[in-house]
Amino acid sequence: MADTTPRATSNRSTTPGSSTFKDYIGSQWAERERPLPEPREQAAHAAARRAGISELHPGRTIVVPAGQAKVRSNDCDYPFRPHSAFAHLTGWGSETVVGSVLVMTPNGSGHDTTLYFRATAGRDSEEFYANPEIGEFWVGPRPSLAEVAADLGVATADLGDLDAVVDGLDATVLVVRDADTDLTRSFDERLGSAVGGAPEQDGAPATDDVLARDLSELRLVKDAYEVHELRQAVAATKAGFDDVIADFDAVLAHPRGERIVEGTFNRRARADGNTVGYDTIAASGHHACILHWTRNDGAVQPGDLILIDAGVEVDSYYTADITRTLPVSGTFTEVQRMVYEAVLEAADAAFAIVKPGITFRQVHATAMEVIARKTAEWGFLPGTADESLQPENQFHRRYMVHGTSHHLGLDVHDCAKARREMYIDGVVQPGMVFTIEPGLYFQQDDLTVPEEFRGIGVRIEDDILVTEDGAENLSIGIPRTPSEVEGWIARSGR
Known part of the structure; x- marks a missing residue:
């Protein structure tokens, strides 16, 4: 040996x-x-x-x-x-x-x-x-x-x-x-x-x-113990987000405020769990347009949005995976709110169809219909939403190149070696847990969008449990509508 x-x-x-x-x-x-x-x-x-x-x-x-x-x-x-x-x-x-x-x-x-x-x-x-x-x-x-x-x-x-x-x-x-x-x-x-x-x-x-x-594939459907552990992971993650918001003054005061966000969340992960389930993304300003921004070495500036993608892994190794996009100053600007509400609409539309019997890929397709429609309404696409949704076009994917969902459990991207026909083309079953995480990302040098949109990145991510007759949003207790988010920040004393 x-x-x-x-x-x-x-x-x-x-x-x-x-x-x-x-x-x-x-x-x-x-x-x-x-x-x-x-x-x-x-x-x-x-x-x-x-x-x-x-x-x-x-x-x-x-x-x-x-x-x-x-x-x-x-x-x-x-x-x-x-x-x-x-x-x-x-x-x-x-x-x-x-x-x-x-x-x-x-x-x-x-x-x-x-x-x-x-x-x-x-x-x-x-x-x-x-x-x-x-x-x-x-x-x-x-x-x-x-x-x-x-x-x-x-x-x-x-x-x-x-x-x-x-x-x-x-x-x-x-x-x-x-x-x-x-x-x-x-x-x-x-x-x-x-x-x-x-x-x-x-x-x-x-x-x-x-x-x-x-x-x-054995992990595609979670048993009762696994669901319980995922609930615990989500609860600890909510506490981590609360900690970050309460620490906003220190975040804003530090030249690498993104790392203060990371450290504050990681402290909670170690206190209430095993550690973080993956490297925390604390992406402020235009960094939010970089999907896996984990350098976290930037300043957090008033007026910006900060996208925080983080999850606590509990001692059994089950992890949450939550993203919230927060207005640093406590309120969204008109354009920020417009983008945020579009992403929220996509997330809610995807959640609304989740039930046993649909195929997993339908979740992504439903979210993409909203993303295509919104970006077409804003005049960002070289054609209509229906034209963009055609497989040979997909213009709207310029602003959201990632998928909408992945399975969640012991790994943040769980069941990764499952067959395609069991995963993306698989039939949704009770006990499955996966994310819904649409986003819109307008790079700071993207000339296809008006200047006021450039540098805005928004993602909203929740952890979803499939039930016998529908679905439960395990992370619904973490504020996610614009008014809820603004109230969340206000309650922290900012």
Whole structure:
């Protein structure tokens, strides 16, 4: 298997190495007496998800790694986040131990599941005090095998036992290849070819790509626990927006006020959740016309709009994804309001059609009809709205080149490896959660629009749950109409 030995720091280590020190630091520790936890709420949901993927791949061993920490610089890593498929199938969340691997082994009627991870080190080992990457003195204690087994309701084994399991595998094993590239490479080397490449067996799909697809499609419809977590993420995100508005004086006073917005929101994300679900976009003035503006190094000026696209990721890793566009001075100008109301009309029209049985692409098409009609009414298009909506024209897309919706869940752009016929051409079902986020963006040097429109960017984004007979806007409590937004800012004391 791949070498998982931590990166050495021997060239600057001052840890004593004498046997006398080792004996001393390994002695006189109190016994740990921690009662085993009850299974967490998501354990049953995770078991159902594993059953779903088991049914799709009978007779095949399935390996889903959590992954390794990613290097930020030298021996400093980014905060660890396991692969979303691993989180979905285990329910472990932010406590996940780096390098863990979920293995589902066929048993004739389904699969037996074992979670392999590096258990807590004994006080008689050097690891717990001398290893700065995984040692208890450095990063805190890891849970025991028994604790995790009780917590997640799944069999556990030490990561060191995985070697023997791999030795017994053949090329029919299926692996989530992008979760841990070193582990996947070691599988390939041991088995003599790319794993997951054997012919179909008992009707089971044969490739790792199909496994990745199926794991993605498994997340298209959310269970009750996932919906609850998304509600929590939206609530924390609302609090983050409230914090930003309350901090507007500091935002305006700083030459890089966009970063004050980012920092204020991120503080809430860390306080009420795990972190942000994606890099916060705090785009003031003409920066709002740059769709993924995350440099956030600009000033926030009175009279401008600021577009804030942000979401809190809770400890289970489910994330919100909300955008609000706010008038920095507290009220919209006439032109700003005109653009804002057009975007709001597009969002409301898209939401109005959401119900089980429509196709996902209809949401985008409905929003685009409004965008085409508005930009045609304003005289920005070289033709009528109907002409622009023809596939060969699409003039209105100059002002909104992105899509209107994407699925939401463990990833901000969830279910990304689902088939097109299951995603954009898929039928909307109860339990699906996706965004509706139309926008209008008039670049500061766009000569097709009057000067007073240039540099205005507006997006309104909400998180939508499909219900049995329609839809619920999970983020409706975050002000979104022009009057609501102005009142929101006024209530902050500005």
